[in-house]
Amino acid sequence: MKNFLNEFKKFAMRGNVIDMAVGIIIGAAFGKIVTSLVEDVMMPPIGLLMGKVDFSDLKIVLTDDVAIRYGTFINALISFVIVAFAVFLLIQSINKLQEKMTAKDAAAEAAEPTTKTCPYCYSEISIHATRCPHCTSELNKE
Ligand SMILES: [Zn+2]
Known part of the structure; x- marks a missing residue:
């Protein structure tokens, strides 16, 4: 019950x-x-x-x-x-x-997206980043 x-x-x-x-x-x-x-x-x-x-x-x-x-x-x-x-x-x-x-x-x-994905380590990083803060790879400006 x-x-x-x-x-x-x-x-x-x-x-x-x-x-x-x-x-x-x-x-x-x-x-x-x-x-x-x-x-x-x-x-x-x-x-x-x-x-x-x-x-x-x-x-x-x-x-x-x-x-x-x-x-x-x-x-x-x-x-x-x-x-x-x-x-x-x-x-x-x-x-x-x-x-x-x-x-x-x-x-x-x-x-406006504010982030992008690093093509080397796939971390989410600022859209304006020219260098990834995670893997330090240099990024091409898109
Ligand atoms: Zn990275």
Whole structure:
């Protein structure tokens, strides 16, 4: 049992597990907000325009207790599209940020090298050296 707890602790303490948990919690909260946005804010005026239709009430009644509630399904579909679009925007902005950062790194790397490798002893030496400080070989100016 103790072993199991230790394993679980190791698993839970890994950074990505915590990140994932935060993501799921935020995602669930965000999903609720979008659901409310669709059902409580967006659909009532649209329903009004379509002739006072309440989307969550739209259904095909089969028997007294059974109905196909396609209005609720439409609400869920619209919620999904909004969530998918928000996630798309989020991922796009993260990708752009990452691209910018890697471009910056590449630019920093491409900037003037400050060292070169001695062709005789393969030590790293100053780019301006005319004589290797390690093996004292004379170096040709490049
Ligand atoms: Zn050398």
